[in-house]
Amino acid sequence: xxxxxxAWLNLxxxxxxxxxxxxxxxxxxxxxxxxxxIRNAADAATSNAKKSVGATLTLSANRDAAFKSMxxxxxxxxxxxPTKPSLSLTPVKLADVxxxxxxxxxxxxxxTASTSVNASSFDAISTSTSSSVSADQGGPGGSDSKMTSSxxxxxxxxxxxxxxxxxxxxxGYKITKGRGIKASDANSNNIIVESELAKQESLSVGDxxxxxxxxxxxxxxxxxxxxxxxxxxxGSTQMGPGATDPxxxxxxxxxxxxxxxxxxxxxxxxxxxxxxxxxxxxxxxKKAGTKLISTSKYxxxxxxxxxxxxxxxxxxxxxxxxxxxWLVAIAGTIILALIIILMIRERRxxxxxxxxxxxxxxxxxxxxxxxxFLVLIVAMGIAGAGGTFVGNKLGEQLVSQQTSSTATTxxxxxxxxxxxxxxxxxxxxxxAPSGSTGxxxxxxMDSSTDKTELDVQVTPTNLAELGGFGLAIIFVSITLASVxxxxxxxxxxxxx
Amino acid sequence: MLxxxxxxxxxxxxxxxxxxxxxxKFETGQSxxxxxxxxxxxxxxxxxxxxxxxxxxxxxxxxxxxxxxxGLTKYRQKHVSIVFQSYxxxxxxxxxxxxxxxMAVTKSSHEGDKNYARGMLQKLGLTDEQMTKxxxxxxxxxxxxxxxxRTMCCDAKLVVADEPTGNLDEDNTQEVIQLFQKIAHEQxxxxxxxxxxxxxxxxxxxxxxxxxxxxxxxx
Numbered sequence: 239x240x241x242x243x244x245a246w247l248n249l250x251x252x253x254x255x256x257x258x259x260x261x262x263x264x265x266x267x268x269x270x271x272x273x274x275x276i277r278n279a280a281d282a283a284t285s286n287a288k289k290s291v292g293a294t295l296t297l298s299a300n301r302d303a304a305f306k307s308m309x310x311x312x313x314x315x316x317x318x319x320p321t322k323p324s325l326s327l328t329p330v331k332l333a334d335v336x337x338x339x340x341x342x343x344x345x346x347x348x349x350t351a352s353t354s355v356n357a358s359s360f361d362a363i364s365t366s367t368s369s370s371v372s373a374d375q376g377g378p379g380g381s382d383s384k385m386t387s388s389x390x391x392x393x394x395x396x397x398x399x400x401x402x403x404x405x406x407x408x409x410g411y412k413i414t415k416g417r418g419i420k421a422s423d424a425n426s427n428n429i430i431v432e433s434e435l436a437k438q439e440s441l442s443v444g445d446x447x448x449x450x451x452x453x454x455x456x457x458x459x460x461x462x463x464x465x466x467x468x469x470x471x472x473g474s475t476q477m478g479p480g481a482t483d484p485x486x487x488x489x490x491x492x493x494x495x496x497x498x499x500x501x502x503x504x505x506x507x508x509x510x511x512x513x514x515x516x517x518x519x520x521x522x523x524k525k526a527g528t529k530l531i532s533t534s535k536y537x538x539x540x541x542x543x544x545x546x547x548x549x550x551x552x553x554x555x556x557x558x559x560x561x562x563x564w565l566v567a568i569a570g571t572i573i574l575a576l577i578i579i580l581m582i583r584e585r586r587x588x589x590x591x592x593x594x595x596x597x598x599x600x601x602x603x604x605x606x607x608x609x610x611f612l613v614l615i616v617a618m619g620i621a622g623a624g625g626t627f628v629g630n631k632l633g634e635q636l637v638s639q640q641t642s643s644t645a646t647t648x649x650x651x652x653x654x655x656x657x658x659x660x661x662x663x664x665x666x667x668x669x670a671p672s673g674s675t676g677x678x679x680x681x682x683m684d685s686s687t688d689k690t691e692l693d694v695q696v697t698p699t700n701l702a703e704l705g706g707f708g709l710a711i712i713f714v715s716i717t718l719a720s721v722x723x724x725x726x727x728x729x730x731x732x733x734x
Numbered sequence: 735m736l737x738x739x740x741x742x743x744x745x746x747x748x749x750x751x752x753x754x755x756x757x758x759k760f761e762t763g764q765s766x767x768x769x770x771x772x773x774x775x776x777x778x779x780x781x782x783x784x785x786x787x788x789x790x791x792x793x794x795x796x797x798x799x800x801x802x803x804x805g806l807t808k809y810r811q812k813h814v815s816i817v818f819q820s821y822x823x824x825x826x827x828x829x830x831x832x833x834x835x836x837m838a839v840t841k842s843s844h845e846g847d848k849n850y851a852r853g854m855l856q857k858l859g860l861t862d863e864q865m866t867k868x869x870x871x872x873x874x875x876x877x878x879x880x881x882x883x884r885t886m887c888c889d890a891k892l893v894v895a896d897e898p899t900g901n902l903d904e905d906n907t908q909e910v911i912q913l914f915q916k917i918a919h920e921q922x923x924x925x926x927x928x929x930x931x932x933x934x935x936x937x938x939x940x941x942x943x944x945x946x947x948x949x950x951x952x953x
Binding site: 596 | 777780781784786787807808809810811812816818822823824825826827831835836838839840868896
């Protein structure tokens with residue numbers, strides 16, 4: 239009968255002690271596993287965040303440079319007749335866009351060009367509010383000039399495709415009928431309208447509506463290819479002065495917006511959003527892109543706030559999970575070592591008998607190791623069964639704490655002191671620099687960044703990792719406890 | 735077979751030695767009794783003979799080889815079998831498994847032979863039911879028989895017993911003494927029994943008395 243069988247017989251004979259050992263080991267492994275699961279889930283969530291949250295670069299007119307230029311020209315003209323200073327923003331050229339788009343790690347891009355028109359064959363929805371809205375607050379999308387009578391009642395937001403437009407990708411806006419704007423809509427008069435406007439004016443997919451340029455000199459026939467639904471929570475914050483409701487925004491191809499704005503806007507865009515495939519490389523792409531543009535006219539700004547926010551949350555959770563794993567592993571080793579030391583003291587007589595028979599000390603220690611290994615296997619089964627539950631509960635708690643703290647941080651950083659965010663223009667969504675972006679531009683708050691969840695599941699890899707931890711714990715525990723066996727004199731146990 | 739040469743043992747200082755310059759010889763096929771008063775050092779001598787402790791002076795020679803050369807663990811495993819007053823069985827096992835364990839540890843020629851172990855227990859009067867139930871549920875006499883059977887299952891030529899009848903009644907004592915005699919004479923082993931009972935010593939072939947730190951051959 240070798241020490242394997244002795245170990246087995248001992249576990250069977252001492253059922254109460256065996257059950258107690260299994261429970262203690264299970265409890266230790268359960269928390270180690272929960273920590274491992276949360277750590278791995280946080281890793282996976284960070285990895286997923288790279289794919290799903292993404293990061294963007296926005297190419298738009300350099301407003302700082304434009305302001306400087308405006309101030310400079312107004313000073314130099316001080317001797318002549320005073321004129322109202324005007325801000326001159328240079329639209330982005332498509333040639334520059336294509337150069338940046340060819341950089342590695344640029345997944346795709348979305349052009350945005352906005353303007354406004356007056357409804358002709360239908361009526362725009364007019365809204366009145368009880369409180370007065372200062373025109374200085376700027377229109378949606380960060381229009382920084384006072385609204386003038388040259389502003390139409392329908393906002394035309396031209397994009398490359400709505401599938402890449404933040405309002406739609408964030409899930410805030412939804413296509414309810416027909417389809418969204420596609421790249422193939424370039425050079426067409428296809429538009430999508432908001433469902434409330436469509437309902438009000440009995441418009442449906444396939445209908446044609448007529449609009450007139452603000453000056454009234456030209457009219458355009460626009461074909462409705464889709465109807466979208468703006469969020470019902472869109473309140474007065476999204477409405478600029480001029481009493482235009484968010485429902486008065488139509489989306490078209492950027493080429494249509496450019497056509498309405500005038501021939502000089504051909505092959506340009508107000509701003510371009512580049513999606514970067516790996517958010518971690520957004521800064522290197524920005525650096526490379528900046529070299530390709532004239533920085534006196536354009537600015538290339540990075541927006542990886544969502545990624546950084548998720549990454550920060552997950553890093554904190556991972557760090558906490560790491561601490562759990564190590565704390566429990568160390569505490570578990572100490573607890574198990576103490577239990578095993580006590581157990582071995584209690585078994586001095588048995589050790590003495592075995593030594594008197596001529597059994598080697600190494601085999602006696604091996605017997606204890608086998609006993610604990612068998613206990614470990616059962617405990618791993620119990621921990622594996624309960625690990626998902628405990629990990630999920632612990633993970634939910636951690637995420638909820640982390641999310642609330644992140645949300646607070648994002649809120650406090652995005653609401654800057656200048657208060658220049660018009661109509662939902664939230665910092666992380668990134669289209670603020672586009673000064674001429676019309677109301678209802680790509681500025682809907684992207685709330686998806688705060689909805690990170692931990693997918694806590696026990697995999698064979700987790701169990702293997704847990705087994706490694708368990709083996710290490712029992713190895714250290716038995717090694718510590720074995721000091722007594724190595725020093726034990728059989729004479730003292732059996733005769734004295 | 736076994737020779738003690740100038741053996742001395744003391745706990746703290748040599749001046750307080752239990753015994754010094756002990757020279758004894760033990761042969762196979764013979765039974766020996768070591769008698770003496772309590773505290774005289776006879777159990778200490780037994781622990782030296784059985785390889786549970788090392789002498790402070792002198793050496794123990796087994797078939798021409800010093801114990802320190804053989805190694806105490808190997809000596810206990812291969813050459814000596816011990817029967818204790820308190821039986822010292824593995825309490826979480828049955829008598830049968832106790833025998834099988836001892837046979838495996840000592841690498842007996844009958845290692846793994848359940849029938850041999852069973853037969854040995856039967857020879858010592860244990861029933862099939864008693865063989866498989868926990869050893870702690872047997873009486874003192876039965877446990878001592880199991881301890882003796884364990885010795886008989888192993889191949890060790892030297893059998894050492896420390897007060898093997900100390901916890902037994904008169905009937906069991908007689909049975910156990912006879913068993914040891916059989917082991918010595920029928921299995922051609924050397925049996926050394928430490929006892930303070932004159933009756934036990936009387937049955938053995940030879941008897942040494944330990945008194946005043948010296949051993950004297952009584953018969």
